[in-house]
Amino acid sequence: MLRWWKRSLLLVFFKNTGVFYKSPANFSYWWNFGFIALYFLLSQIVTGIVLAMFYNANADIVFNVVFNLSTEVYYGWWLRNIHANGASFFFLAVYLHMARGVYYGSFIYPRHMVWVSGSFIWVLMIATAFLGYILPWGQMSFWGAMVITSLLGALPGVGADILFLLWGSYSIDNTTLHRFYSLHYTLPFIIFILTMVHFGLLHEFGSNNALGLNNSVDYIPFVPYYGLKDGLSIIFILFIFFCFVIIAPDKLGHSDNFILANPLVTPVHIVPEWYFLPLYGILRSVTNKLLGIFLIACAIVFIIILPFFYKTALIRSAMFKPFYNFFVWLFFVICLLLGWVGSLPVLREYFLVGLMCTIVYFIWFVLLPLLNSFEFGIYLVYKPLTNDIFRFGLLNVLIELGSIFKLFWLYNVYYVFFSFS
Numbered sequence: 001m002l003r004w005w006k007r008s009l010l011l012v013f014f015k016n017t018g019v020f021y022k023s024p025a026n027f028s029y030w031w032n033f034g035f036i037a038l039y040f041l042l043s044q045i046v047t048g049i050v051l052a053m054f055y056n057a058n059a060d061i062v063f064n065v066v067f068n069l070s071t072e073v074y075y076g077w078w079l080r081n082i083h084a085n086g087a088s089f090f091f092l093a094v095y096l097h098m099a100r101g102v103y104y105g106s107f108i109y110p111r112h113m114v115w116v117s118g119s120f121i122w123v124l125m126i127a128t129a130f131l132g133y134i135l136p137w138g139q140m141s142f143w144g145a146m147v148i149t150s151l152l153g154a155l156p157g158v159g160a161d162i163l164f165l166l167w168g169s170y171s172i173d174n175t176t177l178h179r180f181y182s183l184h185y186t187l188p189f190i191i192f193i194l195t196m197v198h199f200g201l202l203h204e205f206g207s208n209n210a211l212g213l214n215n216s217v218d219y220i221p222f223v224p225y226y227g228l229k230d231g232l233s234i235i236f237i238l239f240i241f242f243c244f245v246i247i248a249p250d251k252l253g254h255s256d257n258f259i260l261a262n263p264l265v266t267p268v269h270i271v272p273e274w275y276f277l278p279l280y281g282i283l284r285s286v287t288n289k290l291l292g293i294f295l296i297a298c299a300i301v302f303i304i305i306l307p308f309f310y311k312t313a314l315i316r317s318a319m320f321k322p323f324y325n326f327f328v329w330l331f332f333v334i335c336l337l338l339g340w341v342g343s344l345p346v347l348r349e350y351f352l353v354g355l356m357c358t359i360v361y362f363i364w365f366v367l368l369p370l371l372n373s374f375e376f377g378i379y380l381v382y383k384p385l386t387n388d389i390f391r392f393g394l395l396n397v398l399i400e401l402g403s404i405f406k407l408f409w410l411y412n413v414y415y416v417f418f419s420f421s
């Protein structure tokens with residue numbers, strides 16, 4: 001029995017990849033967001049399955065069904081609020097997880113495929129959240145779906161056919177709701193499978209860390225050290241999460257979704273959920289529909305292939321690369337500004353800010369390989385010329401420079417934000 005236990009493939013797999021996973025000794029809390037994302041993925045699947053037991057995808061009654069779910073079903077309000085707010089927290093965890101990856105250079109070779117697999121998860125998450133948003137059949141559900149799906153109608157030649165396939169009809173109605181419901185139920189399982197692939201790829205080369213220390217030498221087992229640390233961060237996040245669920249469950253939603261979907265009345269200001277806002281900001285920065293779809297597709301593809309823009313990294317972390325540091329902060333600020341613009345009504349000033357941010361977003365990716373070669377060049381010239389003491393001295397100067405750039409960007413955000421609002 002003991003021998004079987006020891007040899008059991010599943011157990012060996014679990015032991016090597018989980019409990020005794022060789023983790024760098026210096027993980028900061030930024031390395032906890034992967035685990036937090038995993039928690040929310042599982043929570044969404046479990047609450048989603050139970051919600052589906054009470055849901056009825058019939059456009060004539062669905063609005064009341066969802067309302068009754070909150071008021072009549074035993075603890076239905078609780079389930080629904082956990083699922084709705086869980087989507088936001090899931091995206092928040094994944095965005096912070098991605099930002100960590102960009103800042104500390106975790107996406108760079110040899111972990112490029114970890115990044116690529118993660119990006120596919122992100123794309124599926126976008127699709128799943130978009131499909132799920134139609135299910136309560138409120139005004140914003142209906143019109144959000146209408147705005148985004150109609151974009152596909154602009155594709156030359158195939159647009160109308162794709163729309164018909166997606167809607168199952170000549171407009172969004174009962175058939176569309178059925179299709180979206182079915183796909184919304186299915187996609188999370190594909191996300192789960194992809195997450196397992198993500199873990200497999202991660203474990204091939206092990207985790208990165210903030211200082212770039214060699215983790216085949218300086219490592220500790222995952223359990224108990226990071227098991228406890230992840231547990232602590234989950235407790236902290238759940239505290240904030242349940243404050244939303246219990247005290248302000250609708251804070252992250254839109255008030256128009258308390259109104260039954262009406263194809264004859266368009267809401268004054270159609271906005272998607274906050275996690276789509278940067279992409280929506282890009283879409284709204286041009287006036288041509290087709291160009292809008294093209295830009296969104298490029299924005300997503302560029303994120304997926306990010307590791308192929310920036311290939312060499314003798315030093316990974318932005319902490320030690322002032323130019324890259326500046327670039328990374330520029331990117332974060334641009335994404336935030338795009339999100340902010342996406343949430344505003346279409347006015348000339350906002351439109352111009354959105355347009356400028358979109359241009360900078362794409363230029364950022366184009367300049368990245370140049371930055372990479374430039375930094376690599378500096379390293380090659382500078383390394384043989386200097387001794388260690390001088391090198392560390394210069395490193396400190398570079399880190400300071402990085403902080404100054406950071407302040408500069410924060411000041412810019414402050415300036416742009418307050419001059420328009």
Ligand code: HEM
Nearest residue numbers: 031033034035037038101106107114115118119122207208
């Ligand atoms: C369902 C969503 C996801 C889950 C559950 C997940 C989970 C994880 C976990 C548990 C880790 C190891 C711990 C950590 O570094 O935080 C990890 C590492 C990583 N993930 Fe994800 N992830 C998800 C989505 C993504 C996305 C969207 C990206 C990027 C586009 C991404 C990129 C990475 C990278 C580059 C690493 C290696 C980090 C390092 O070694 O420093 N992940 N992921």
